Amino acid sequence: MSNSVHKITCELQTLLEKAVKKNLAQGILLSGGLDTSILAVVASKFVSLKAFTVALQGAPAPDVKYATSMANRLKLKHLVHYFGEDELYESIKKVVKTRKSFDPMEIRNSAAVYVGLKMAKENRVNAVMTGDGCDELFAGYSFFFNLEKERLDLELRKMWNVMSFSSVPLAKAIGVEAKLPFLDPDFKAFAMKLDSQYKVCSEKGQLVGKWIIRKAYEDFLPKEIVWRTKAPIEQGSGTTTLPNRFNQKISDAEFNEKKSKYLDKDKVTIRDKEQLFYYEIYRSDLGVPRPTDPEGRRCPQCNSNVAEKSTFCRTCGAYPI
Numbered sequence: 001m002s003n004s005v006h007k008i009t010c011e012l013q014t015l016l017e018k019a020v021k022k023n024l025a026q027g028i029l030l031s032g033g034l035d036t037s038i039l040a041v042v043a044s045k046f047v048s049l050k051a052f053t054v055a056l057q058g059a060p061a062p063d064v065k066y067a068t069s070m071a072n073r074l075k076l077k078h079l080v081h082y083f084g085e086d087e088l089y090e091s092i093k094k095v096v097k098t099r100k101s102f103d104p105m106e107i108r109n110s111a112a113v114y115v116g117l118k119m120a121k122e123n124r125v126n127a128v129m130t131g132d133g134c135d136e137l138f139a140g141y142s143f144f145f146n147l148e149k150e151r152l153d154l155e156l157r158k159m160w161n162v163m164s165f166s167s168v169p170l171a172k173a174i175g176v177e178a179k180l181p182f183l184d185p186d187f188k189a190f191a192m193k194l195d196s197q198y199k200v201c202s203e204k205g206q207l208v209g210k211w212i213i214r215k216a217y218e219d220f221l222p223k224e225i226v227w228r229t230k231a232p233i234e235q236g237s238g239t240t241t242l243p244n245r246f247n248q249k250i251s252d253a254e255f256n257e258k259k260s261k262y263l264d265k266d267k268v269t270i271r272d273k274e275q276l277f278y279y280e281i282y283r284s285d286l287g288v289p290r291p292t293d294p295e296g297r298r299c300p301q302c303n304s305n306v307a308e309k310s311t312f313c314r315t316c317g318a319y320p321i
Contacts, residue, residue, distance in 0.1 A: 001215065008198060009216035011190065017042055025127035025177070026050055028176070029116045029167075030078070031236050032066025033129030034221075036237045037142075039181060041220050043129060047265070050125055051078045055113045056088060059238025061113030066225060081119050088239070092243050092278065097285045099166055102278035103317025104243070105234070110166040112237035113272055117167070121176050130168045132165040133182035136211040137191035139199040145207045152196050160192065162310060184265060203227070246274040266291050268316070269301040275316070289315055 001009070020042045028043065029049035030036050043049055051071050055061030058131065064080055070079035083091075087109060089121075095110040096102060106149040113130075120128045126150065136159050137256055144152055171178035181187070194212065201211035201256035218226045232238040259270045262279065266288045270276050282289075289302045295303045300319055312319035 005198070005212070005215060007108060008194070008212060012213065012216045014188045015184075015190050016181065019181040019187040020129075021046060022184055023129065023181040025125075025129045025179045027052060027120045027123075027125035027128040029053075029120075029128055029130050030067045030070060030076075031063045031231075031233070032215060032225065032228075033063070033131065033132070033231060033236065034066070034217075034225060035134040035182070036129075037066075037070045037221055037225050038134075038213070039129055039131055040070055040074055041217065042181075043275065044076060049074075049076050050123065050130050051076045052119050052125075052128070053078065053080045054112055054118050054119065054122075054237055055080070055082050056112075056238035056241065057082045057084045059241045061236065061238035062231065063182065065238035066228065067143050067170075069222065070225065073286045074093050079123065080254050080276075081115065081118065083115050087115065087288055090107045091118075092286075094173065095166070095170065096278055096281045098169055100286060101281075101315055101317075102275060102282040103314065104272070104274045105317055108168065108234040108239045108242050108315075109232060110170060112239050113167050114170050117171050117174050117178070127177040128167075128171065128181055129179045129181060131166070131182065132167055132178075132180045133163070133188070134184040134210065134213065135230065136160065136163045137182060137188065137212050139196065140209040142209070142230065142283055144209055145200055147200075148320060156196065156199075156218050158309070161319075162307065226306065235262065243272065246277050250276060267303055269318075271301075281315075 004121055024047055027050045030040055030053050053063055055069040056066050091106055091111045091114045095107055095114050167178040200209050200210040214226050218303040255273050260277055262268045263269055270279055289304045291298050291303055291305045293305050297308055298320050299306050301318040304315035313321055
């Protein structure tokens with residue numbers, strides 16, 4: 001490790017430890033990915049940590065394997081919960097209402113987060129740490145990897161301007177508090193100022209995101225977790241199977257009929273059967289999407305207001321717009 005990299009990793013470790021201590025909680029949503037595993041390593045030095053991992057019954061859910069490995073390594077109290085369809089659908093309803101969204105990607109990810117937060121509440125944990133923010137700050141998403149440095153810097157700044165995390169409002173709705181150490185002001189400022197050459201970098205011939213934070217903790221984590229490929233919550237928890245489930249539940253005839261009805265009546269474009277299911281919940285609880293600012297920019301697929309420079313709609317998930 002070069003002197004410059006060593007200096008950066010030492011500063012990163014110091015700042016993250018301070019951030020975790022300021023945002024310390026008794027519980028953690030542990031996916032066994034890089035971000036939550038690092039938080040578990042740091043937090044377990046200061047508190048007896050309860051780790052919560054959730055997975056959809058009958059679906060591939062790799063998070064369970066990796067989270068269990070980390071929990072055993074750190075001797076954490078680890079609770080794994082497999083949720084069924086009834087609990088899933090109840091969570092979907094809560095997420096749609098709380099997030100005011102029928103964006104399939106948002107719902108698939110947030111439904112699992114909701115189940116995990118509810119699990120913490122049921123176990124009398126009133127504050128829970130999450131790994132939110134690390135991917136955004138350190139270029140963890142694969143679409144960053146092949147960008148030229150100037151474009152990478154631009155796209156990161158754009159993401160920082162619009163990033164938001166469902167764990168915060170979902171936790172509030174449940175009656176617990178979400179703690180996000182990676183977004184502690186001092187650590188966030190450090191990450192934003194850090195040269196992006198340390199974020200997307202080649203490791204053994206392969207481009208990886210979050211390179212510097214992986215290097216900072218490679219001596220504290222198993223190799224399989226340090227270099228684990230980014231897995232979205234939906235993939236790790238098994239909710240990535242939802243599109244197929246709705247394709248089987250809703251017939252083509254029903255979908256086509258309702259798609260035409262909502263386009264004609266509500267001026268809302270429904271893209272697939274999964275989104276149809278979420279939209280009907282949204283419509284029932286919140287009504288037909290309407291712009292709060294009639295003069296503001298609107299999503300072409302659902303008429304909700306969107307920020308002037310936004311490339312996607314938070315309400316329906318339309319992208320690009």
